[in-house]
Amino acid sequence: MNFELTINTTQDITADIEVIIVSEQNLEHRFVQDRELLEKAGFKGTQDETCLLIEKDRLYVGIDSISSINVRTAVAIAIRTLSNTPYTSIKIASYMNHPKCTAVLRGMVEGFVLGAYSFDRYKSEKSKLAIENITISLDEYNGYELNIEPCSIAMGNGQISAEATNFTRDIVNTTPDDCYPKVMAKIAKKLAKENGLDCKILKPKKLRKEKMETLLAVARASRHKPRVIHLTHKPKDAKAVVTIVGKGLTYDSGGLSLKPSDYMVTMKSDKSGGSAVLGIMKAVSEMNLPIEVHGFIGAVENMIGGDAYKPDDVLVAKNGKTIEIRNTDAEGRLVLADVLCYAQQEVKADYIFDMATLTGASVVGVGHYTSSIMGNSDEVKTMILKASKISGEFATKLDFNRYLKKSLNSEIADICNISNTRYGGAITAGQFLETFIDDHHKDKWAHIDIAGPAFVEHTWGENPHGASGAGVRLMSRLIEGLARPKK
Ligand code: BES
Ligand code: ZN
Ligand code: ZN
Numbered sequence: 001m002n003f004e005l006t007i008n009t010t011q012d013i014t015a016d017i018e019v020i021i022v023s024e025q026n027l028e029h030r031f032v033q034d035r036e037l038l039e040k041a042g043f044k045g046t047q048d049e050t051c052l053l054i055e056k057d058r059l060y061v062g063i064d065s066i067s068s069i070n071v072r073t074a075v076a077i078a079i080r081t082l083s084n085t086p087y088t089s090i091k092i093a094s095y096m097n098h099p100k101c102t103a104v105l106r107g108m109v110e111g112f113v114l115g116a117y118s119f120d121r122y123k124s125e126k127s128k129l130a131i132e133n134i135t136i137s138l139d140e141y142n143g144y145e146l147n148i149e150p151c152s153i154a155m156g157n158g159q160i161s162a163e164a165t166n167f168t169r170d171i172v173n174t175t176p177d178d179c180y181p182k183v184m185a186k187i188a189k190k191l192a193k194e195n196g197l198d199c200k201i202l203k204p205k206k207l208r209k210e211k212m213e214t215l216l217a218v219a220r221a222s223r224h225k226p227r228v229i230h231l232t233h234k235p236k237d238a239k240a241v242v243t244i245v246g247k248g249l250t251y252d253s254g255g256l257s258l259k260p261s262d263y264m265v266t267m268k269s270d271k272s273g274g275s276a277v278l279g280i281m282k283a284v285s286e287m288n289l290p291i292e293v294h295g296f297i298g299a300v301e302n303m304i305g306g307d308a309y310k311p312d313d314v315l316v317a318k319n320g321k322t323i324e325i326r327n328t329d330a331e332g333r334l335v336l337a338d339v340l341c342y343a344q345q346e347v348k349a350d351y352i353f354d355m356a357t358l359t360g361a362s363v364v365g366v367g368h369y370t371s372s373i374m375g376n377s378d379e380v381k382t383m384i385l386k387a388s389k390i391s392g393e394f395a396t397k398l399d400f401n402r403y404l405k406k407s408l409n410s411e412i413a414d415i416c417n418i419s420n421t422r423y424g425g426a427i428t429a430g431q432f433l434e435t436f437i438d439d440h441h442k443d444k445w446a447h448i449d450i451a452g453p454a455f456v457e458h459t460w461g462e463n464p465h466g467a468s469g470a471g472v473r474l475m476s477r478l479i480e481g482l483a484r485p486k487k
Contacts, residue, residue, distance in 0.1 A: 001116060002133045003109055003155055005094075005148065009139040015091035017057045019078050023065060034058060048077045048461070066095055068107030072392050075108050076115025076462035082131060083118065089133040093140065102154035103390065108136065109155045110392070110473070113162035114462040119173045160286045161391075161476045165469035168272075168279030172455065172467030176251035176268045180224035181299035184248055184274060188229045188297070191278060195285040198232040212338035214315045214323060215298055218331045221308035222301035224250065228339060229274075229297040230346065231281045238292035240482050243349040244475060245339050247332045247356035248274025248299035255302050255328030256310055263360075269455030269467060270332070273355035274299055276450070276471030283476040289483045294347045298339040302331045314413045318342060319436060324413035332358045333429055334417060337436040344438050351380065351482075352445045354433065355471045361425025362398075362449040368456050370394040371470060374430035375446035384446055387478035392462065393470060394453065398427050405431045448474075 010018060022032055027045040032038070034053055038060060043051035047070060049062035061078040063070045075092070082090075090112075096104050112134055120126045136155075138146060171179060171187060185201045192199035204225050207216055212228070219226035229248075249270035253259060259267065274297035281295045309315070313325040315334065318341035323334065336354055343352065362372045373384050373395050381397050388395035404427050407419035415435055419428035430447045437445045453470040456463065463469075 001113060001131065001159075003159065004133065004135045005138060005151055005155065006135055007138050007146075010091050010093055010137045013091040013135045013137060015089040015133070015135055016087040017059055017082070017090055019059050019061065019075065019090055019092045021061055021063050021071065021074055021095055023063050034060070048074060050078055050081050052081060066097055066104060068103040068390070069392050071095060071104050072107035072111035072114070073461040075111035079112050079115040079129070079131060083127050083129040086130055088130045089135070090131055091135045091137065094136050094138050096138075096141065102150050105136070105151055106154040106158035107392070109158035110162040111462055113159055114165060117166045117169060117464055119170065119464070119466060121174065157287055157480065161283050161473050164279040164283035164286070164476065165472040167282055168275045168469040168472050169464070169467040171275040171278060172269050172272050172469070174268070176301065179268070179271070180250045180301055181227040181248070182224065184250065184271065184297065184299040185227040185229055188231055188278060191282055192231055195282060197281060197285055198234065200230040202228040202230070210342060211318045212342060214317045214334040215300060215338040217309040217313070217315050218255070218302055218334050219300045221255065221305035222303040224301045226298070226300040228342065229295075229299060231277070231295040233281060233285045233289075233293040235288065235290050235292065237290060239290050240350045241292045241294070241347065242479055242482065243294045243296065243343050243347050243352040244277050244280060245296045245336060245343050245352070245354040246274035246277035246298070247271070247336055247354070247358065248297040249332060249335065250299060250301050252302045252329070252331065253304060255331060256304055256308050257328040258304060259329060266455055266457065270357050271299070272357045272450055272454035272467065272470060276355050276469065276475070279469060279472035280475045280479070283472060284479055287476070287480065289479055291479050291483050293479060294343065294349065296339050296343045298335040300335050302328070317436065321415060321435065322413040324410040324416045326416055327418045330417045330429070332356050333432045336433055340433065340436045344441055349441070350444060352437070352441050353448060353475070355448045355450055355475070357451040357454050358449045359426045359429045359451055361429070362451045365398070365426055366396055366452055368452050369460060370396055370452050371474070372396060372398045372426050372449040372452070373446060374398050374400060374427065374449070376400070376434070377443040377446070380444065380446045383478060383481070384448065384474070387481060388474050391473040391477040393474040395448070395474065398430070400427060400431055400434070404428050408432055
């Protein structure tokens, strides 16, 4: 998709269709040229409502008020309605609040790219969106002191982060027999080659040497051997070092603590954290951000079989801590424990984040659309919340407390892999991970449980049915923020 910014008026731009954003309030004004037609069609201008006037080649979309978040969602829904139509080009006004505020422009570009996404790898008949060119008119600001450069940077970064999100969506949506650990490693290698990243793949022999026995135990019953992936974006004069660790369970059957069948469906999405790491590495390298970023992925399949790890086993993690297994479906934290230890051994980071579809409890607690943020440092958690607000991803904090931590105590090992209470499961999973964070990283670490938004079986705003690419826009925005000079 090509974007062009122009100071020409929309009347002077040639395009197949014009997308017009209106709110309920301004629909009452006379200047809305198709007011009567829209009224006849029952169009009210509420957020995300659309009305296509075919004879006029105009597509209206409603909005509550102009903000980057609302514009992102509105244009995503608008472009979605154009699939299977012959339109190849769009023109649209910029709707910037202020000539110096590029956020709406970025939201608009992101919305178009995110809304244009569809996953039809397994469909015989592919859905077709013919839109190739989008021209955005800055006519409203003609005459103001308009600096085009920040506008094009905002648009460029918006396009990169949205395309990286779509890249992650494709990986997550791919079925477990087409995307297993070796395939994830292949995707990482290809990305590294194309984007100039360093790429290290650890196979079972090396994993054993590195004493990643808990990860290996989870992987044992699968015919697909595990991989740990380490991608590095290392610019000269980096301003900070960031590590991101992703849970890449290419399938989670639950293991011997087998999931009920209707809970197992969608568990191809248990690789969402690792897939987000791939998307983030793509975005930060394409934006050429002056931050050193390390992406680690624990790519494993959790299956059943004669060789499966068991409830009652005691496993030894890479850092020597012993873990009593009481439920093999709490496997993500075991994989992450070893990969977090490995990542800390390899890199001394200023910030260390992990991203995982870790618990159903997070979905119960905060719903399908929101990620749960946990950690020891309010500063780090607030940083993530700020990035979430501008990125268009929803996130909320869940606080640790020492009483919940005790519920992980084991009578026979250092820690148990599940808590002894049925409540607060997202937090206790976070507190389990905390025990694998070294002291010097304790206040630099945050855990992001993306189980809610990573995979949802209906469209919501700019997100399609299935994988949303959760974490990619959030983390690239956070890393972009670290790259900006402090005011
Ligand atoms: N991958 C699941 C968590 C999950 C659930 C992700 C629903 C997305 C949607 C994880 O491995 C898991 O099964 N966790 C268990 C933990 C429990 C056994 C303590 C859970 O949440 O039920
Ligand atoms: Zn599980
Ligand atoms: Zn899982």
